[in-house]
Amino acid sequence: MAGIYLHIPYCIKKCAYCDFTSFACGGVPEAYADALISEIGLVSRAGEYPAEFDTVFFGGGTPSLLSGDQMRRMLGALNESFPIRADAERSMEVNPGTSSRENLFAYREAGINRLSIGLQSSHDALLNVIGRIHSYAQFCETLSLAREAGFANINVDVMHGLPGQTQRQYLDTLRAVCDLGVQHVSAYALTLEEHTLLWEQVECGDLTLPDEDETADMQDAGFDYLESRGYRRYEISNFAREGYECRHNLNYWENGEYLGLGVAAHSALRLKNWTRMANTGAPDEYIRLLSRGKRPVSETIRLYPADEMFECVMLGLRLVRGVDRAAFQKRFGVDMADAFPDAMEQLRRRGWTRESEGAIALNRAGLDLQNEALGFFM
DSSP: OEEEEEEEOEESSOOTTOOSSOEEOSSOOHHHHHHHHHHHHHHHHHTOSOSOEEEEEEEESOGGGSOHHHHHHHHHHHHHHSOEEEEEEEEEEEOTTSOOHHHHHHHHHHTOOEEEEEEEOSOHHHHHHTTOSOOHHHHHHHHHHHHHTTOOOEEEEEEESOTTOOHHHHHHHHHHHHHTTOSEEEEEEOOOOTTSHHHHHHHTTSSOOOOHHHHHHHHHHHHHHHHHTTOEEEETTEEESTTOOOHHHHHHHTTOEEEEESTTOEEEEEESEEEEEEEOSOHHHHHHHHHTTOOOEEEEEEOOHHHHHHHHHHHHTTBTTOEEHHHHHHHHSSOHHHHSHHHHHHHHHHTOEEEOSSEEEEOHHHHHTHHHHHHTTO
């Protein structure tokens, strides 16, 4: 499996917790859309990409700032330039309050078939605190318009561990989302990143986060509730109805190939060696280079087999099903348990593993302490 990721680095306003490469702007500049289409052409002509792509994902930033015409042009360029399967999953992130009825219909007509809508909380006061620009009512309106436009595969992002959030508020949000009947839920804990606005507010005492025990209790209660409503946990923070797992993200967690396009986008490709590449993170530089017919790659790293092997473990152990032993053996010529005997012994001693002939996985306790578990493999 292989995927294409396109980064749209523009937002109306940067969220208080966000440390992604994004910039406040009222829309996506035509110069950026033109540059991204130019990059598609340059990469295609270079010929260094997988034989076939199974997924396309527009992330951000706020991809729902794209006009319908911009989306049609970008998907048209992709279809002309790369071998994308007819049944490919084509996803985009949508922020409530930025997507009109006209644009949602245009996205669907252009070929987008999966949406990921960023709700975060059904409580407007909490949305305010973390700097979101929408209300819960706007989320409901966006979801309704998306269904009217023909989208039948919809993810909703929710967060716990927010400043002042209670477990009851978090479960209220999950209940609302489940009652709305979406196909997929991404349930993340807030990560406080240094030098974000939220980090500064917490550091100076203006805001207080739930403590670790409160956050863990929220998480456990949320996981139990989602599973009770028929959403199967398949990755640390992701739950889906049967058959609606996100194929694009599954490719990441299986350490498959992906091509990144746009400002600050990353790629992982088999170019003789396993190779990771990153584009420049500066929009002006990105546009300038492409206007001169130059690719905007700022970093290229060729990994040693041992590093590639560790990445497969690091990413694969995020999945509830774990690392496929046959796939690992085929890729590296050794079983995962034999490649990391000391680490496996540490996990077994702590009772954190589920092992079978087919896979090695972390159980629920191991998934809760995944960072510590991965430390044994380093």
